[in-house]
Each structure stands twice: as C-alpha cells, then as structure tokens.
Amino acid sequence: MPWFIPKRVSYPLSDEQVKGMLMRYDKNRDGKLSKQELRLAFKEMGLYFCRWKAGKAIRFADKNGDGYINEDEMSDLVQYCSRWGIRIS
Ligand SMILES: [Ca+2]
Ligand SMILES: [Ca+2]
Known part of the structure; x- marks a missing residue:
C-alpha cells in the first residue's frame, strides 16, 4: 500500500478482493457459500438488512x-x- 494512503481510509474493493473476503466466510470449507454464510459475511461487512440481502x-x-x-x-x-x-x- 502506498505510504500516502492513510490506513483507515475506505475505498471500493475490486471484484477479486470482494471474492476473497466472501470466501473467508465459507466456514464449513465446502467451497460454496450457503445463505447463512453469506448472511454472516454481509453482517460483518456492515451491510444493513443482511438476511434479506443474502436471500436476494x-x-x-x-x-x-x-x-x-x-x-x-x-x-x-x-x-x-x-x-x-x-x-x-
Ligand atoms: Ca460453505
Ligand atoms: Ca449454486
């Protein structure tokens, strides 16, 4: 990370980064995300209505x-x- 970007800045993630983050929530390691795993991922990413969004x-x-x-x-x-x-x- 370049030195001039403050550590706590937020910026949009690339598709690969989002994918990497989502796969960290594959708790049972079956290589797939269930609705429950996705819901937890959304919740920890700070999204509102995560249950509804996971379903959608x-x-x-x-x-x-x-x-x-x-x-x-x-x-x-x-x-x-x-x-x-x-x-x-
Ligand atoms: Ca899984
Ligand atoms: Ca499928």
Missing part, C-alpha cells in the same frame, strides 16, 4: 438452483454485491 443475492447468483454459491457463481454474486458499495474501512 443467492436468488440472483445461484444459477444451478442448489441454494449455494459455488466458484462459478461467485462472479455474479460479487457483481450483485458491488451495487451495495462493499468497502473496507
């Missing part, structure tokens, strides 16, 4: 309809989440 995001990104977000579906999920302005602070 999964319905949007879950292409094969198994109720989980796998590696292939992750990019759609990240795209969907980015509209909420996920940032780190």
Whole structure:
C-alpha cells in the first residue's frame, strides 16, 4: 500500500478482493457459500438488512438452483454485491 494512503481510509474493493473476503466466510470449507454464510459475511461487512440481502443475492447468483454459491457463481454474486458499495474501512 502506498505510504500516502492513510490506513483507515475506505475505498471500493475490486471484484477479486470482494471474492476473497466472501470466501473467508465459507466456514464449513465446502467451497460454496450457503445463505447463512453469506448472511454472516454481509453482517460483518456492515451491510444493513443482511438476511434479506443474502436471500436476494443467492436468488440472483445461484444459477444451478442448489441454494449455494459455488466458484462459478461467485462472479455474479460479487457483481450483485458491488451495487451495495462493499468497502473496507
Ligand atoms: Ca460453505
Ligand atoms: Ca449454486
């Protein structure tokens, strides 16, 4: 990180960074995000209405309809989440 950026500044995350953050919440390590895991991720990212948003995001990104977000579906999920302005602070 360049020296002139203060540590606590918040800035939009790249898709890869969001993906990396989301996959940290894959608590049971099955390589997929369940609704519960996604909800926890959103909550810790400081989003409001995380239960509702997790449900919406999964319905949007879950292409094969198994109720989980796998590696292939992750990019759609990240795209969907980015509209909420996920940032780190
Ligand atoms: Ca999981
Ligand atoms: Ca799926």
